[in-house]
Amino acid sequence: xxxxxxxxxxxxxxxxxxxxxxxxxxxxxxxxxxxxxxxxxxxxxxxxxxxxxxxxxxxxxxxxxxxxxxxxxxxxxxxxxxxxxxxxxxxxxxxxxxxxxxxxxxxxxxxxxxxxxxxxxxxxxxxxxxxxxxxxxxxxxxxxxxxxxxxxxxxxxxxxxxxxxxxxxxxxxxxxxxxxxxxxxxxxxxxxxxxxxxxxxxxxxxxxxxxxxxxxxxxxxxxxxxxxxxxxxxxxxxxxxxxxxxxxxxxxxxxxxxxxxxxxxxxxxxxxxxxxxxxxxxxxxxxxxxxxxxxxxxxxxxxxxxxxxxxxxxxxxxxxxxxxxxxxx
Ligand SMILES: Nc1ncnc2c1ncn2[C@@H]1O[C@H](COP(=O)(O)OP(=O)(O)O)[C@@H](O)[C@H]1O
Ligand SMILES: [Mg+2]
Numbered sequence: 001x002x003x004x005x006x007x008x009x010x011x012x013x014x015x016x017x018x019x020x021x022x023x024x025x026x027x028x029x030x031x032x033x034x035x036x037x038x039x040x041x042x043x044x045x046x047x048x049x050x051x052x053x054x055x056x057x058x059x060x061x062x063x064x065x066x067x068x069x070x071x072x073x074x075x076x077x078x079x080x081x082x083x084x085x086x087x088x089x090x091x092x093x094x095x096x097x098x099x100x101x102x103x104x105x106x107x108x109x110x111x112x113x114x115x116x117x118x119x120x121x122x123x124x125x126x127x128x129x130x131x132x133x134x135x136x137x138x139x140x141x142x143x144x145x146x147x148x149x150x151x152x153x154x155x156x157x158x159x160x161x162x163x164x165x166x167x168x169x170x171x172x173x174x175x176x177x178x179x180x181x182x183x184x185x186x187x188x189x190x191x192x193x194x195x196x197x198x199x200x201x202x203x204x205x206x207x208x209x210x211x212x213x214x215x216x217x218x219x220x221x222x223x224x225x226x227x228x229x230x231x232x233x234x235x236x237x238x239x240x241x242x243x244x245x246x247x248x249x250x251x252x253x254x255x256x257x258x259x260x261x262x263x264x265x266x267x268x269x270x271x272x273x274x275x276x277x278x279x280x281x282x283x284x285x286x287x288x289x290x291x292x293x294x295x296x297x298x299x300x301x302x303x304x305x306x307x308x309x310x311x312x313x314x315x316x317x318x319x320x321x322x323x324x325x326x327x328x329x
Contacts, residue, residue, distance in 0.1 A: 006030065021047070073153050073164055074146045074171070077180075079139035086129055086136055087247065087255045087281065095242055096133075100141060103219070117239035118216050121184075122223040124244030127282025130223040131182055133244065138178035143218045145178045146171075150186050154204075162206050169210045176217040184222035184234075211237050252276045252284065259288040260303075267305035275312060283319070287311045 006027050013019035024047050031040040088096070099117060102109065106116045122130040138145035148168060172179040211220065222238070235241075247255060252273040260269050269288075276284050290311035295303045 003027075003030070073149050074168055074179075075149060077135060077145045077147050079135050079145060081132060081136050081139070083136055083140060085258075086132055087251055087258060088129070088133070089245075089251065092133075092242055092244070095240065096137060099219075099240065100137075103141060115239075118219050119211065119214075119238045119240075120219060120221045121235070121238040121241045122221060122244060123241060124225070125246055125280060126225055127280030128244040128246055129281055130244050133242075134178065134180045134182070134221050134223065137219070137221070138180075141178070141218065143176055143178050145180055146175075148179060148181050150181055150183060153207075154186060162202070165207050165210060169214050172216050172218075172220065173214060174217065178219045178221055179216060181220070181222040184224040185226045208234065208237065246278065246280050247284070249273050249277055252279075255281060255284060256288070259285065263292060264302045265304075266302040267308070269308065272308060272312070279315065279319075283315055287315050290314060 006023060010020065010023045010027065013023050024043075028040050028043045028047070031043065099120070102116055103118075109116050122133065124130060135145060153164065168179075211222075214220065253270050256269040256273060256276075276287070279287075287308065288311075291303050291307040294307040294310065295301075
């Protein structure tokens with residue numbers, strides 16, 4: 001077989017160990033036939049030295065074919081970040097690591113007749129790392145991350161939605177993955193809204209029922225900006241709630257250190273930690289980015305305190321505008 005075809009087959013066998021080995025053997029066979037003995041021997045050695053079972057701690061989960069009908073409502077997200085990119089408090093680190101450990105020992109725990117925690121609710125104000133953490137959590141587990149497009153699901157409620165919800169969940173039941181419901185509040189809100197269509201209510205309720213009944217092969221994570229106001233009927237469906245709060249001064253300092261790790265400054269950014277209290281990580285990040293951009297535009301090699309202060313002023317102005325929009329007099 002042509003080499004290109006074999007390569008394609010090899011990639012297509014991703015996650016299926018037996019098939020992968022069969023194709024690898026075929027490639028080695030072809031090289032032997034072509035008398036490339038040294039290469040063939042070295043390939044065989046590499047193959048034999050590889051893990052016999054792809055189930056190491058960070059083993060990649062096999063990927064099932066994507067269900068056609070669900071494709072409009074779920075999207076695979078490629079992780080772009082690692083745990084080095086997130087600032088987390090000690091409690092969250094402990095909770096999340098505990099979940100990772102539990103997941104790795106899931107079979108053993110189930111053999112003891114115990115349930116493995118797998119449904120998580122991430123709560124907290126916008127821009128404090130809920131989405132980022134879901135991405136990094138999946139990457140650390142070696143699980144693919146699938147984002148459920150709730151807005152699509154909700155806006156397309158007429159007709160087929162209940163069926164699509166079922167397909168999403170059937171997929172998550174078989175596919176080891178992190179199934180991520182971002183901006184889950186949209187759902188909770190629509191459940192409250194009495195003016196909404198009955199059909200929508202029905203779909204939302206069926207979604208909640210599925211969450212109740214599913215035992216995911218990986219994790220189901222829902223993220224919401226609401227906290228107390230979240231419907232208790234939604235709350236109790238989750239095994240664990242993780243809070244993502246706005247950073248306090250110490251966490252701001254950690255975040256600034258991270259953001260200016262590879263950037264020269266003519267001032268100490270940590271001196272500004274107090275001035276940034278009350279801002280979210282996303283807002284502080286915007287301040288840092290704008291300050292760095294000013295340095296680039298002015299063709300300087302160092303960020304200066306005034307770049308940072310100007311960026312902070314802009315952020316404060318932006319925030320003032322936001323509260324004016326939120327409470328028109
Ligand atoms: N805890 C954090 N640590 C590091 N960066 C963060 C953190 N929280 C937010 N950010 C930055 O802000 C951006 C937006 O955060 P995001 O995770 O989308 O917030 P949320 O989902 O809570 O609204 C992230 O992509 C990241 O750049
Ligand atoms: Mg988010």
